[in-house]
Amino acid sequence: MKVLVVDDSMTMRKVVATYLQGMGVSEVDQAENGAQAVEMAAKTEYACIFLDWNMPVLLGIDALRAIRASGNQVPVVMVTTETEKRSVVQAIKDGASDYLMKPFQKDAFVERARRHLKL
Amino acid sequence: MTLRTKTFAVIGSALIALVVILYGISQSVVQGGFRKVETDLAAGFAQIENRDADRNVQRVVDALGFRIENLSLKAADWSQWDDTYKFIVDDNKAYRESNLTKDALSALKINLILLVDTSGKVVFGTAFDLENGTEVAVPQSLKAYLAPQSLLTKHSSPESVVEGLLLLPENPLMIVSRPIVTSEAAGPIRGSLIFGRFLDDAEFERLSTITHLSIQRHRVDAASTPADVRGALDEFSPRKPILVRALNTDTMAGYTTVSDLARKPALVLRVDIPREIHRQSVATQEAIRSRGRVVLASLVGSICAAGLVLGGLILWILESSVLSRVARLSTKAVHIGASEDFAGRVSAEGKDEISTLAGSINTMLEALGASHGIIRERNAEVSLLMDTVPAGLLSLDEEFRVNPEHSRAAAEMLGTDALRGRAFTEVLGLTGEREDKGTELVEFLDLLRLELVPEETVAGLNPLEELHFEAGGAARWLRLRYFLIRRGSDLPNHILAVLEDITEEKRLAAQVATSQRENLQLRAIAEDPDLFREFLSETRRILTEVEGLAARLDATEASRPLVAEIFRGVHTIKGVAGSFGLGDLSALASELETSLDHLRKADEIPQDGVDQTRTSLAHLSDAFSEVVEGAKKLLGDDVAGGGLFLRISSEELLRHMVEIRSLTLDDGVKEAVLSRIKEEVLRRLRALREVPARRGLARSLKILPGLLERLGKPVAFRFEGEDTPVDCDVVQELNTSLIHLIRNAVDHGIEPADERVEAGKPEEGAVSLAVSRQDGDVVVTLADDGRGLDPQKLKAAALRKGILDPAECGRLSAEEALGLIFRPGFSTAEQVTDVSGRGVGMDAVLDSIRQKLGGDIRVASSPGEGTRFTITVPASLQTG
Numbered sequence: 001m002k003v004l005v006v007d008d009s010m011t012m013r014k015v016v017a018t019y020l021q022g023m024g025v026s027e028v029d030q031a032e033n034g035a036q037a038v039e040m041a042a043k044t045e046y047a048c049i050f051l052d053w054n055m056p057v058l059l060g061i062d063a064l065r066a067i068r069a070s071g072n073q074v075p076v077v078m079v080t081t082e083t084e085k086r087s088v089v090q091a092i093k094d095g096a097s098d099y100l101m102k103p104f105q106k107d108a109f110v111e112r113a114r115r116h117l118k119l
Numbered sequence: 120m121t122l123r124t125k126t127f128a129v130i131g132s133a134l135i136a137l138v139v140i141l142y143g144i145s146q147s148v149v150q151g152g153f154r155k156v157e158t159d160l161a162a163g164f165a166q167i168e169n170r171d172a173d174r175n176v177q178r179v180v181d182a183l184g185f186r187i188e189n190l191s192l193k194a195a196d197w198s199q200w201d202d203t204y205k206f207i208v209d210d211n212k213a214y215r216e217s218n219l220t221k222d223a224l225s226a227l228k229i230n231l232i233l234l235v236d237t238s239g240k241v242v243f244g245t246a247f248d249l250e251n252g253t254e255v256a257v258p259q260s261l262k263a264y265l266a267p268q269s270l271l272t273k274h275s276s277p278e279s280v281v282e283g284l285l286l287l288p289e290n291p292l293m294i295v296s297r298p299i300v301t302s303e304a305a306g307p308i309r310g311s312l313i314f315g316r317f318l319d320d321a322e323f324e325r326l327s328t329i330t331h332l333s334i335q336r337h338r339v340d341a342a343s344t345p346a347d348v349r350g351a352l353d354e355f356s357p358r359k360p361i362l363v364r365a366l367n368t369d370t371m372a373g374y375t376t377v378s379d380l381a382r383k384p385a386l387v388l389r390v391d392i393p394r395e396i397h398r399q400s401v402a403t404q405e406a407i408r409s410r411g412r413v414v415l416a417s418l419v420g421s422i423c424a425a426g427l428v429l430g431g432l433i434l435w436i437l438e439s440s441v442l443s444r445v446a447r448l449s450t451k452a453v454h455i456g457a458s459e460d461f462a463g464r465v466s467a468e469g470k471d472e473i474s475t476l477a478g479s480i481n482t483m484l485e486a487l488g489a490s491h492g493i494i495r496e497r498n499a500e501v502s503l504l505m506d507t508v509p510a511g512l513l514s515l516d517e518e519f520r521v522n523p524e525h526s527r528a529a530a531e532m533l534g535t536d537a538l539r540g541r542a543f544t545e546v547l548g549l550t551g552e553r554e555d556k557g558t559e560l561v562e563f564l565d566l567l568r569l570e571l572v573p574e575e576t577v578a579g580l581n582p583l584e585e586l587h588f589e590a591g592g593a594a595r596w597l598r599l600r601y602f603l604i605r606r607g608s609d610l611p612n613h614i615l616a617v618l619e620d621i622t623e624e625k626r627l628a629a630q631v632a633t634s635q636r637e638n639l640q641l642r643a644i645a646e647d648p649d650l651f652r653e654f655l656s657e658t659r660r661i662l663t664e665v666e667g668l669a670a671r672l673d674a675t676e677a678s679r680p681l682v683a684e685i686f687r688g689v690h691t692i693k694g695v696a697g698s699f700g701l702g703d704l705s706a707l708a709s710e711l712e713t714s715l716d717h718l719r720k721a722d723e724i725p726q727d728g729v730d731q732t733r734t735s736l737a738h739l740s741d742a743f744s745e746v747v748e749g750a751k752k753l754l755g756d757d758v759a760g761g762g763l764f765l766r767i768s769s770e771e772l773l774r775h776m777v778e779i780r781s782l783t784l785d786d787g788v789k790e791a792v793l794s795r796i797k798e799e800v801l802r803r804l805r806a807l808r809e810v811p812a813r814r815g816l817a818r819s820l821k822i823l824p825g826l827l828e829r830l831g832k833p834v835a836f837r838f839e840g841e842d843t844p845v846d847c848d849v850v851q852e853l854n855t856s857l858i859h860l861i862r863n864a865v866d867h868g869i870e871p872a873d874e875r876v877e878a879g880k881p882e883e884g885a886v887s888l889a890v891s892r893q894d895g896d897v898v899v900t901l902a903d904d905g906r907g908l909d910p911q912k913l914k915a916a917a918l919r920k921g922i923l924d925p926a927e928c929g930r931l932s933a934e935e936a937l938g939l940i941f942r943p944g945f946s947t948a949e950q951v952t953d954v955s956g957r958g959v960g961m962d963a964v965l966d967s968i969r970q971k972l973g974g975d976i977r978v979a980s981s982p983g984e985g986t987r988f989t990i991t992v993p994a995s996l997q998t999g
Contacts (some may be wrong), residue, residue: 015873088580089562092571099576103831 001117002027002044006037006063007052007079016050019109023119034058038066046074048116050100053080053087061091068095075116123442130433134426141422146415153411157404164400168371172363176373176390178330183377183388186322190314191282191295193227198297198312199277199304206243207236207299207310219243225252231292231315233257234299237308239267250321260287261315270380272311274298283380284318286338291318291377291386318386335389339376347372348387355384368401369394444473452480461488511597511618514604517611519543519564532597532618534590543616547586547599556583567601568612574603585621595622639700643821644750650817653851654695655747661688662740669733674726679719685732686715687963692739694858698822704742711735775803805995806844812890813841815850819857820888826865833882834869839889845897846995852971853899853992856964860901860988861886863961868905868986878983880904895994896974902987908980910936920944937978941965968992 003025005016010032017028029044031037034051035058041049049067053060064076075097080088088099100112113119120128197203206214224232225247234243246257264271264285271281271294281296293316298308316322318336327334337348344352351362351374362374371392379385444467455463461484467477502524505512511529514522521538530536533546543564544550549557559582567577578600586597598621604613644651665688672678672685693708714735718728813820820838827834845853869875869884876882889900910933917923917939923931931939939945943962968976974992 011873011877014877018876085580085582086559086562089559089566089582092566092577092580093569096572098572099580101579 001025001047002029004029004031004037004040004046004049006031006050008032008055019106020113023110023113034060034063037063041067041072041074042070048075048077050077050079053078053084061087064091064096065094077112077116122445126437126442130430134430138423138426142419145418149415149418150411153407157407160403161400164396168396169363171396172371172373172392173361175332175392176361176375179326179332179334179388179390180375182326182329187282187293190293190316191280194295194297194312194314198299199302201302203299203312204301204309207234210242221254229314230317231257233313234310235265235272236310237267239265239272241265258287258289271296271313274308274311277304277306277308284377284385286340286379286385293318333391337387339384339387348389352387368397448477455484461491513538513616515543515614515616519561521546529618532620564601564614567603568614570612595620596625643699654699655750658692658743661692662743664688666736669736672729672732674724674729678724682715682719686712686719689715697825701746704746707739707742711739808847809844810847810850811841812843812845815845815847816854816857818854819861822858822861826862830866832869832884833872834865834884834886837887840891843890843892845890849897849972849992852967856967859964864901864903868903870906892994896991897994899990900987902985904985907982907984907986908937909982913937913939917945937980
């Protein structure tokens with residue numbers, strides 16, 4: 001099972017990767033911006049993508065639209081902050097599967113990840 | 120369209136169609152018949168007319184023949200006479216004088232008389248002008264016909280007669296030639312007697328009079344003949360000697376030819392005949408036609424009348440036996456439907472399909488009434504249920520308008536019963552300035568309705584969980600939650616909005632928060648009233664000081680150090696007030712601190728900034744006075760008056776008193792004893808000033824829980840030597856520095872959890888404080904296992920800030936580099952947080968420990984592993 005974590009903060013990526021590994025996800029790919037994410041999602045079949053909202057090069061929401069536009073129906077969890085609540089509404093309409101508000105506790109993340117990875 | 124209208128329309132159009140078809144048929148039959156009669160008649164009339172014209176022409180021909188014959192008879196009288204027979208051979212005078220006189224000859228009404236003997240010699244010949252009664256010359260053109268054995272003189276037998284027409288250049292001439300024989304008509308023939316009569320205008324006049332016809336004559340050899348005559352001439356044939364032509368509606372022309380003696384056509388006669396028969400034919404046809412119209416009209420009239428009568432009859436039957444009954448039935452049923460009076464019944468008299476239908480309707484009404492009753496009962500139950508629920512319930516349609524049914528509580532909360540059909544955002548007052556919020560709510564509701572993701576997931580995105588709502592003069596807080604109403608696959612989802620009045624809840628929460636704060640404050644006070652008194656007196660002192668400074672502020676550059684000084688004071692108040700749970704005071708101080716920070720960093724100090732500072736300071740002072748008043752009630756004394764209060768155990772005092780009272784003196788050692796006593800008393804008094812480190816450092820420790828909560832970092836705190844006695848003044852001064860150090864350790868030293876995980880450290884940070892006595896010194900150590908200090912980074916920062924020149928930088932050892940943090944103006948915190956503030960630096964700490972306590976502070980650190988501060992101060996401030 002492969003999961004893609006997209007975030008411009010390396011720390012954030014590592015934390016999420018650690019959590020995922022703790023859940024038994026063997027392969028966690030990382031991307032540091034939306035453009036990379038779109039590219040990787042096109043090449044590899046992921047079980048789930050955790051997509052940060054605010055990133056350089058390509059915003060998370062635009063990456064999501066690009067992924068969906070390519071016909072890829074992989075579950076995408078938008079990782080956002082409280083202030084982007086309204087945009088999340090739009091993101092879900094654009095095809096996001098779920099969202100996770102930062103800062104989040106490990107338990108909240110694990111619960112969310114379990115749901116989408118069907119673990 | 121009602122049944123009645125439809126029936127009328129159908130029957131009406133059927134009748135019209137019937138009438139039209141019948142009309143069509145009768146017209147073709149009747150008119151066809153009449154037309155046949157008409158054409159037959161016309162043909163008959165035409166035949167009659169032609170025959171009549173033929174006859175008329177024949178009459179003219181006959182009349183002409185008659186004239187010639189008349190001439191021939193006259194000639195016979197003269198030719199078959201012995202006198203003439205004698206005269207032709209002897210030319211006797213007597214015959215001439217008795218018969219051939221001018222009067223005798225003119226009485227014959229002929230134009231010509233010739234007596235020719237067999238040799239062709241004209242014995243007697245003369246011509247007359249009948250009009251003038253004079254003798255004229257015989258026309259020369261006639262001479263050619265008088266030769267022996269010519270047409271006029273050749274007679275084969277005594278009965279021979281030559282008669283006919285000669286077309287002389289002057290006029291056509293009727294001519295008769297008879298053989299001259301005896302009175303007994305015996306021969307031999309002695310010559311020919313010829314009579315001639317010009318066929319002139321007068322002659323034709325006579326013909327017209329006799330025949331009552333208008334006759335025209337045309338010579339065949341004429342230079343010009345009319346077109347119709349020429350046409351007729353071409354058409355004549357032995358079988359068709361007479362031609363008839365209709366010239367116009369009034370006149371008919373008959374043509375025929377008259378031949379000369381040589382049987383060649385000489386004249387064409389045209390007889391004009393008035394078309395009386397034709398006129399009669401036309402009049403008859405017209406009469407027939409009008410008769411036909413009358414017949415047709417009366418036929419159509421009777422068909423229409425029959426149709427109307429038939430239609431009326433059908434309608435009357437339908438109306439009386441079906442339509443009016445159905446209409447009555449329908450009216451009644453509609454009335455029942457509209458009034459929802461399902462107890463009502465319909466009726467229809469008689470025994471047929473309609474009365475059966477009425478029966479069925481009644482049965483249905485009965486069933487309907489029963490189920491309606493059940494529905495009403497259910498509705499009432501549901502209404503009651505909805506109205507009993509304390510929450511406001513209302514459902515929204517796919518366009519987020521309020522559906523008719525809602526609970527009474529909803530109407531109460533929203534202050535109106537008129538909710539039906541209104542846009543939900545409008546009901547909530549999310550219009551005008553708040554329209555954006557309304558749009559956001561609609562976007563959210565839309566997402567919920569679309570069911571793209573689980574309902575619980577969407578619930579977290581509710582943009583308006585709580586709403587301050589004013590209606591009908593009452594303001595309240597509403598909690599709004601939304602749930603999906605699935606109405607089946609082919610209907611759009613609706614949304615259930617649940618409104619809760621949380622005004623009371625909010626008020627209670629606010630109260631709880633206030634009392635929690637008060638509680639915190641009370642606990643702080645109860646735990647250490649001295650500490651609280653101390654806080655109050657220190658705050659009063661700082662406030663007085665900064666107010667004094669503020670009074671000197673103006674909009675000049677000279678104010679800049681004053682602003683910095685005021686900032687420092689306010690910063691202290693903020694931190695300490697926070698640790699005593701005095702949130703309002705802390706918030707005010709924080710606000711002021713922020714504006715002061717802007718002020719001290721501004722390029723120029725503006726006057727309104729100065730005024731603002733004074734006003735805010737006054738507010739802060741007022742708030743502080745309130746705190747003091749509150750504390751007075753609790754502590755019952757002049758709490759902020761300054762000075763230090765000590766709590767001494769009465770047992771201990773008693774013990775000291777007992778011990779002092781039991782002291783005895785030896786004379787010889789009086790001085791020494793006195794000195795020893797002094798020493799002992801001082802020691803004991805000093806001991807009285809000492810408090811356990813735990814208590815003395817309470818102020819420093821107090822900040823920890825709040826600090827950890829705000830930063831959200833898991834940190835384990837350890838305190839060693841908490842019972843170590845420390846002089847109360849010393850420990851007090853130590854607090855100032857220690858608070859600072861603890862804040863720094865937790866805020867900047869300990870990394871955020873994720874960073875620690877990444878660095879392979881336990882998620883929970885560790886901070887330890889140790890207090891111990893070492894040879895008359897108090898040693899305080901504060902250590903953390905955080906990120907530590909990087910000498911290189913410190914050097915770089917110092918260089919950047921101009922605290923260090925490059926030469927000096929090179930000389931500094933790693934350990935010495937750590938000491939840079941104590942230099943004025945140096946701060947390692949890149950980020951400003953409300954915890955560590957904005958550069959109340961380590962220089963103040965160093966200053967406090969060195970100058971006020973006569974001690975020293977050292978720092979040891981390795982990057983990534985942590986930092987350790989060691990403070991060594993004399994146990995007592997007094998040298999004694």
